[in-house]
Amino acid sequence: MMRIRKKFLFYILGLSSAIIAASGTTVDTYVSSFIRNPWALCLSIFLMGSIVTTILTLLLSIPLNGKAIGSRIDPSFNGVRLLRKKEIKYHIVAGIGNAITTLAYFYIIWLYNNPFTPATILAFSQIVIIYLLAIESITEKNAPTLAEVESATIVSFGAVLASISLKGGINALGIAIVFLVLNPSWALFSIYQRKLKLLKINGCYNDAINIRFWNILFTTFFTIIAIVLVDHFTGENYFNAAINAFSHWQLLALSMAIAFFSYVLYIRALGLGKASVTQAVKSSTIIFSIPFSFVLAGITGGTIFESSLHALIKIMGIVLVILGVLSFALTEVRGYIFINVKPGYSVRKMIEEIWKIKGVTSVAAIAGSYDIIAKVRIRSLGKGYERIVRVLEGIKEIENFKWHSILREWEEV
Amino acid sequence: MIKAYILILTYVGNLKSVLKELEKLENIDSIAVIAGDYDIIVKASVNNLEELMELTDKIHAIKGIKRTNTQVVEKEIEI
Numbered sequence A: 001m002m003r004i005r006k007k008f009l010f011y012i013l014g015l016s017s018a019i020i021a022a023s024g025t026t027v028d029t030y031v032s033s034f035i036r037n038p039w040a041l042c043l044s045i046f047l048m049g050s051i052v053t054t055i056l057t058l059l060l061s062i063p064l065n066g067k068a069i070g071s072r073i074d075p076s077f078n079g080v081r082l083l084r085k086k087e088i089k090y091h092i093v094a095g096i097g098n099a100i101t102t103l104a105y106f107y108i109i110w111l112y113n114n115p116f117t118p119a120t121i122l123a124f125s126q127i128v129i130i131y132l133l134a135i136e137s138i139t140e141k142n143a144p145t146l147a148e149v150e151s152a153t154i155v156s157f158g159a160v161l162a163s164i165s166l167k168g169g170i171n172a173l174g175i176a177i178v179f180l181v182l183n184p185s186w187a188l189f190s191i192y193q194r195k196l197k198l199l200k201i202n203g204c205y206n207d208a209i210n211i212r213f214w215n216i217l218f219t220t221f222f223t224i225i226a227i228v229l230v231d232h233f234t235g236e237n238y239f240n241a242a243i244n245a246f247s248h249w250q251l252l253a254l255s256m257a258i259a260f261f262s263y264v265l266y267i268r269a270l271g272l273g274k275a276s277v278t279q280a281v282k283s284s285t286i287i288f289s290i291p292f293s294f295v296l297a298g299i300t301g302g303t304i305f306e307s308s309l310h311a312l313i314k315i316m317g318i319v320l321v322i323l324g325v326l327s328f329a330l331t332e333v334r335g336y337i338f339i340n341v342k343p344g345y346s347v348r349k350m351i352e353e354i355w356k357i358k359g360v361t362s363v364a365a366i367a368g369s370y371d372i373i374a375k376v377r378i379r380s381l382g383k384g385y386e387r388i389v390r391v392l393e394g395i396k397e398i399e400n401f402k403w404h405s406i407l408r409e410w411e412e413v
Numbered sequence B: 001m002i003k004a005y006i007l008i009l010t011y012v013g014n015l016k017s018v019l020k021e022l023e024k025l026e027n028i029d030s031i032a033v034i035a036g037d038y039d040i041i042v043k044a045s046v047n048n049l050e051e052l053m054e055l056t057d058k059i060h061a062i063k064g065i066k067r068t069n070t071q072v073v074e075k076e077i078e079i
Helices: A006-032 A039-061 A085-111 A119-138 A144-163 A172-198 A208-234 A237-270 A276-281 A285-300 A308-330 A347-355 A382-392 B015-022 B049-060
Strands: A332-342 A359-365 A373-377 A398-412 B002-010 B028-035 B040-045 B065-078
Touching: A006 A039, A006 A237, A006 A276, A039 A085, A039 A172, A039 A237, A039 A347, A085 A119, A119 A144, A119 A172, A119 A276, A119 A332, A119 A347, A119 A359, A144 A276, A144 A285, A144 A308, A172 A208, A172 A237, A172 A276, A208 A237, A237 A276, A276 A308, A285 A308, A285 B028, A332 A347, A332 A382, A332 B028, A347 A359, A347 A373, A347 B065, A373 A382, A373 B065, A382 A398, B002 B015, B002 B049, B028 B065, B040 B049, B049 B065
Parallel strands: none
Antiparallel strands: A332 A373, A332 A398, A359 A373, A359 B065, A398 B028, B002 B040, B002 B065, B028 B040
């Protein structure tokens, strides 16, 4: 065990996941140039993914010095385990989300019929950060602040510019698939993986390795159903095509092994930050994919920059992504509030009332010189006054409270 | 499992050395430097009150600490 600043850990996990994902993107592009059919590619990737993920999860379950090897990647991991009842509904939604996302992703690659041109339309999948922000503002306690909306917009637009291609076309069908299928299913996938990570199993937070393991099994199951239906209605035999695609098993296995480690780190990061912010950090994959793209260009004979204008647009996009991620990292204020409740009022009711305040991340009833300690996380002190201090001042049961801003924090990981 | 917040006030100029000593202790979930009536807030998880006493004893033994105030958690809700 080590103690590290939580914010650092979050960015280390997010960026590490992005670097690994960048190498995976290169392999995926390479694979899709061999297996052209999107349905066959999608199914073969998940079938191979199930095998690779199972092997990796079992290897990481081997105990070493009394602890599973995988606990070095996620300290909550104690070995592969069966699903708990409360996890199943989340895994069903995350599995469906992942299956639809991947099918839509490969369908777009197929639709644009060339591994290099789908980049124009796929660039708009980066807008998923804004989808996540919108979903969080509806479903979670933490509505986005102006600073978060600004940062998310900067990262999203930067990511679109950094990943766009000037060669590919944009049409209504492509845009509709990205905005109505790919992005919503991706957002669903991220939100439900986060919900899984925040679930407590035997008193500890759920571990990222089991989440990824079960997600792949559920996703493969839903992909099989989707392909069987497609085969049934179109009269094609994509299922067999997927099995035949196993002739490229080495590439498929490499792609899914990379995806495994990238997702495990991403899921861990999801447990520490909001899904939108985690996705924003993950979008730096675009920056890290550049050196890998150089390697791929060397192998396939392609180019990274289509023209000097394309290079300029890409660089501007990268600058925006870096600025957006930095502004996410720098605009956060945390604090503890010590509260005394007037005699005769229920502390139990008060902690429930304080828990409802936006920005409160934990609240505890305590025995000591104070009655309640609340921990808050907001984007600015001004927001803290508006959203928290003014609300507390309005609660008549509170005798007094003291705000202590956190200047620096370390947490056990 | 018993959780507790330990509020620490240090003598001026001793914050860094106190933090260094706190980092060596077991059973601590988080350490935060705060601005207000106290300088440091430590969140600890122990198995029983005996262990909490051992931990607070170790904290009291750190040079540079002026006062501590231990608050035992009765009920907690967190994200």
